[in-house]
Amino acid sequence: VKTIQEPDWENVTIPRGLQELSPWAARLCLAVERFTREILPDAPQKAPLLIALSGGPDSTALALLMRLLAERLGFTLAAAHLDHGLRPESIEDARFCEDLCRCLAIPFHSAAVDVEALAREANTGIEDAGRRARYAWFAQVSEEIGAYAVATGHQLDDLAADQLMRLARGGGWPALGGMPAWDPGRRLLRPLLLTPKAELIRFLQELGIPWREDASNAQKHFTRNRVRLDILPLFLRENPGYLETCARLWRQAAMDREHWDERAVEAETAGSTPGFLPDTVLCAASAALRLRLYKRAVEALGPGQPLSGTLRRLDQAWEARAVGKRLQFPGGKTAEVRPDGIRFHGVDTQEG
């Protein structure tokens, strides 16, 4: 366990603006500012932004960067920390976050839970229970302060690991591109998603800002840590510029997602509904588009991810004009080839 000496907050000076930074650090700030504007172009002035703060290097750098950019970006800041109670030093982590926020003049919200007990109760893994408890706490604080978004410290190394995990688990395109930088449903914002972790560390070091290390990041019983510690270094060995290629892949996936979303909207204009895809729409579509329309139609009916093999068999049945053919999807959902198109049923619409 690597611990950090008691930070000497008396001697930490927070720069008041970008002009007080080195050219390198100022460029980093400007890149984060540009990316944040790009992914969140319509944020209102003085939008309250809640920073999800663990005290690790990523979220510490996030807090510092947002402090430096808040005025330029028009954010009002707050921070929230959840003590998971999993490690003896977690109380010190909480105190570190509080001290950091005092130093940065950011209102600080904290709570403590017993994640081990929560995992036992919910009969789930520690990592999963921790994530749920954390995001529930962020949502609670968000509501209290009327936050516009919750900003997390996910950075480019996290994105690279996320892409590899999605690949390992059998994700398709564009999902393979990795987590979004802005998730409007959960109001999650990831301003550092295209910034390498090494740059965040260098930034903190240059400014003399301390951070906390989480020893559980080295534990290999979490898939994410195995991917981060075992697989990602092998890709970096093959290609030292691998992180940049991850950022490019992410951008391409975002563009393709937009392309497919636009085509789906066109299909809706042309008469498709969540429960029905008419032949008029399907006949005009490429196979690539048809499969994505099926996927959307199944997903719109409720939880349960359709398997790509089943979607393919559905398309083969449709191409063969196998009227009456029915395919089953997880979550009790079905699709049926009809004389005029494909009808999708959820559990509740089985007789529809």
Add this chain to the structure above:
Amino acid sequence: VKTIQEPDWENVTIPRGLQELSPWAARLCLAVERFTREILPDAPQKAPLLIALSGGPDSTALALLMRLLAERLGFTLAAAHLDHGLRPESIEDARFCEDLCRCLAIPFHSAAVDVEALAREANTGIEDAGRRARYAWFAQVSEEIGAYAVATGHQLDDLAADQLMRLARGGGWPALGGMPAWDPGRRLLRPLLLTPKAELIRFLQELGIPWREDASNAQKHFTRNRVRLDILPLFLRENPGYLETCARLWRQAAMDREHWDERAVEAETAGSTPGFLPDTVLCAASAALRLRLYKRAVEALGPGQPLSGTLRRLDQAWEARAVGKRLQFPGGKTAEVRPDGIRFHGVDTQEG
């Protein structure tokens, strides 16, 4: 170095048809037959197929499978082997291939080269020189016998490694999906591309057919071997069904490639030419399509792969209506924003 005992060809019996196989082996044959028809639907009857034979398990299984399926698929078979002269046992490999082809009643063509000398002369790597020499030999035999296609033994484990290598090197989508099963330009056919290597081995074992091991496959100074030996096992550890997900990803990439190809043909109908993309076409296109049209336009002008970052900057210049803005691509190619679209120049058309 793992060597194999002298094969006892006298006691090897080649089944005369699928009915002599176990149900499992017959199903494997039928799956390979279905896939070959799918990827090569328009092969003429009695098309001469040249099998690229190394004597390793993959190409040995390929020769056997093609022997069993030749009549059903309408192929006339021949095989070619190139002795690379890199390993002391390579003469035995050549003799093994000859014996195998005699046993399978497949006409056999062989030659020997000194790949080490070729690599020195061309100032290139051993692996690269070997590949060039091999494919040159296959092309030569193809021409002599009027082959319709050259079939190689690439299987699903090779495809999985190819996808990981493309990812590591920064390939985009759909290139990330991996090598094609049918390359009409090079007339390369890969009938085993979605068959796991383990199934090919089991097939050979069931039928009592020997094969040769290539010790150089264990050498980690080749990127491909490092990916195959170090990275792929980690993905299989995370997901034991990983090879099937690779096959699904490959299918999705093939579909998406078709989608983008169709859109590019539409763009050509609407007035785009290899050297010019008019605003009428670009304004109707999504960003995802525009980037792919730029890529095609640059590639059509000759060798040199455009970087995706440059393509993105070109699109930003076009969106900003930055008339006169010029971007450079590898191979001396350029693109220029004009008042009515984007003009692409090769080295020879610089003044065009």
